[in-house]
Amino acid sequence: MxxxxxxxxxxxxxxxxxxxxxxxxxxxxxxxxxxxxxxxxxxxxxxxxxxxxxxxxxxxxxxxxxxxxxxxxxxxxxxxxxxxxxxxxxxxxxxxxxxxxxxxxxxxxxxxxxxxxxxxxxxxxxxxxxxxxxxxxxxxxxxxxxxxxxxxxxxxxxxxxxxxxxxxxxxxxxxxxxxxxxxxxxxxxxxxxxxxxxxxxxxxxxxxxxxxxxxxxxDRAGILASAHAAIALVVRTLALRACLLVGTYAVTRVGTESTDVSIGTHQIALTLWTFLAFALDAVAIAAQALTGRALGSGDVDSTRQLTRRMVRWGWGSGIVAGLALAAVSPFIGALFTSDPEVRSLLVPVLLVAALGQPLAGVVFVLDGVLIGAGDGTFLAWAGLVVLAAYAPAALWAATLPHGLVAVWVAMTVVFMGARGVLLSWRARGDHWLVTGTPVPR
Structure with missing residues (x-):
């Protein structure tokens, strides 16, 4: 190992x-x-x-x-x-x-x-x-x-x-x-x-x-093949970006805090969440490359072993990211704003985001594994299912007391949780373990 x-x-x-x-x-x-x-x-x-x-x-x-x-x-x-x-x-x-x-x-x-x-x-x-x-x-x-x-x-x-x-x-x-x-x-x-x-x-x-x-x-055939394979990944990306847009829209409907404070706090939290996503996505990129190579060689057992190992890396990197975010949550707001309301509200939001980082690490890794396996069609459908589950959850969360924090709970539990369930279920099966390569040029 x-x-x-x-x-x-x-x-x-x-x-x-x-x-x-x-x-x-x-x-x-x-x-x-x-x-x-x-x-x-x-x-x-x-x-x-x-x-x-x-x-x-x-x-x-x-x-x-x-x-x-x-x-x-x-x-x-x-x-x-x-x-x-x-x-x-x-x-x-x-x-x-x-x-x-x-x-x-x-x-x-x-x-x-x-x-x-x-x-x-x-x-x-x-x-x-x-x-x-x-x-x-x-x-x-x-x-x-x-x-x-x-x-x-x-x-x-x-x-x-x-x-x-x-x-x-x-x-x-x-x-x-x-x-x-x-x-x-x-x-x-x-x-x-x-x-x-x-x-x-x-x-x-x-x-x-x-x-x-x-x-x-x-090469016309090769370009068309690349474009056809890309359609599913475009749908996946659109669905996931739509989830983030729905979350931002939900924040604008929060009634328990000032709208400016809610949106400002959400933007800072989302910026930090996105930065951590870049960090966790690095392991996912390794997963794409290693999974594709292993399946191309026809080695299913190695692919399974790689997946299990990279999931552990996802958990580990997510735990580190979560602990780091929790540790800086009381202080980091000062880097972005002098508004005391925003800085105060940012702390519980970041703590919720920190709790979700281990799960996010696993989600990004499994996403990378399935992308590396060329399982784009499943990822597209999974993205649409996640959007259908998260959109009403985020909008409902915005109506609750402490609405901004509730929206971030929905993001962690429903958005990332649904992705984790679907991707883990898929990874346990065999349908994505397609070996070999497409028809050569």
């Missing part, structure tokens, strides 16, 4: 560092733009929500590619693994092109949907119209990262993430303040950093493809 633990750590640690580095693109933009003024910062906030939604819905480009590439690697066919990865990259280019054209054309409408003031809307449109030009590079980064993870390489994406973020900060400061380009300079700097980061990752994949004589041209 020590060898398995070393393998998990080898993949999970760089993956965690890269996951933490990803949000720094927008954080560094906010730090630079924030010094321009509040309207500019608000405009960036609106643009960020739109961009994160578009890119978040395309996370299947990383997850699906990791699983398919790892399967071929496990089967000992590195050429087919790279060919599958190249198909995923071409799919990213196609989706990115459509998203870029549509995003630029629809920018005024997307910003207008938030019904902000004219000045904030102007800054949001300026940033978003430029930032959409980086959509294709961002999606290519997702796909190439998925290829490298499938090849059991999480170090290269980490190097690119660190270098890309460093370049983004330098360009932002230079263009925004040095050349006085304002919020447009921030968007330009981010796009340039994203293009160069994507080029670096593509160069790594192309070099490997050439070494193993894998085709680099677009």
């Amino acid at each position: 020590k060898a398995v633990d070393r393998e998990i750590l080898r993949l999970a640690v760089p993956a965690f560092l890269a996951l933490v580095a990803e949000p720094l693109f927008l954080i560094s933009d906010a730090a630079v733009v924030g010094h321009l003024g509040t309207p500019e910062l608000a405009g960036l906030g609106i643009a960020a929500v739109v961009l994160q939604t578009v890119v978040g819905l395309c996370v299947f480009l990383a997850y699906g590619t990791t699983a398919s590439v790892a399967r071929h690697l496990g089967a000992g066919d590195l050429r087919a693994a790279l060919a599958q990865g190249v198909d995923g990259i071409w799919l990213a280019v196609l989706i990115g092109t459509v998203a870029t054209i549509g995003g630029v054309l629809l920018t005024p409408w997307l910003v207008g949907a938030f019904d902000t003031g004219a000045e904030v809307a102007r800054h949001a449109e300026t940033y978003l119209a430029i930032a959409f030009l980086g959509t294709t590079p961002l999606l290519v980064m997702l796909a190439t990262t998925g290829v490298l993870r499938g090849l059991q390489d999480t170090r290269t994406p980490l190097k690119v993430a660190v270098a890309g973020n460093a370049l983004n900060i330098v360009l932002n400061v230079f263009l925004v303040h040095g050349l006085d380009l304002g919020i447009a300079g921030s968007a330009i700097g981010s796009v340039v950093a994203q293009v160069l980061s994507a080029a670096w990752l593509v160069a790594v994949v192309v070099r490997a493809a050439r070494e193993h004589d894998a085709p680099l041209s677009p």
Whole structure:
């Protein structure tokens, strides 16, 4: 088991560092733009929500590619693994092109949907119209990262993430303040950093493809197969994101506290919960890669053993995360706000979230295992079932005394609990243990 633990750590640690580095693109933009003024910062906030939604819905480009590439690697066919990865990259280019054209054309409408003031809307449109030009590079980064993870390489994406973020900060400061380009300079700097980061990752994949004589041209059948496999993961992602949106909506209906206090507290708690999700998701990424490789080699027994071991890792990392969150809950609110009401209400909310971290660790690991197994159809249906169970529970919880805390209890017990039950039930069965690889190109 020590060898398995070393393998998990080898993949999970760089993956965690890269996951933490990803949000720094927008954080560094906010730090630079924030010094321009509040309207500019608000405009960036609106643009960020739109961009994160578009890119978040395309996370299947990383997850699906990791699983398919790892399967071929496990089967000992590195050429087919790279060919599958190249198909995923071409799919990213196609989706990115459509998203870029549509995003630029629809920018005024997307910003207008938030019904902000004219000045904030102007800054949001300026940033978003430029930032959409980086959509294709961002999606290519997702796909190439998925290829490298499938090849059991999480170090290269980490190097690119660190270098890309460093370049983004330098360009932002230079263009925004040095050349006085304002919020447009921030968007330009981010796009340039994203293009160069994507080029670096593509160069790594192309070099490997050439070494193993894998085709680099677009393959219609392969791209369509990748797109078809992605549909289920898109449904899964939409369902889970809808749960988080329902939870936020429920918080706006809480009647026992000030709405501003409830929403502010919820936003801080959700930010911290999301950060911990990044940390726990690192083990899930290792699970995707290792499960795909084991099933590709036809080794069901090893897959079972890996799953059991990674579930223990999920429990352990969740316990550590929960203890850490509980320990900082009385103090961490001061980093986000000076409002005493928010800081006071944040403590019980974070304690509820802390209690749910061990379960979250297991849920993320099992999610990664089933993604690595290519069990997307089940994950899609499970996501819809969880949404159907959580939505009424969250809305009802908002009507209870201490409504915000009750909503977080619903999130822990119903949202994460339902996912845990469904994923554990699936993992105990045999339907997901499909060995071998898809039909080769």
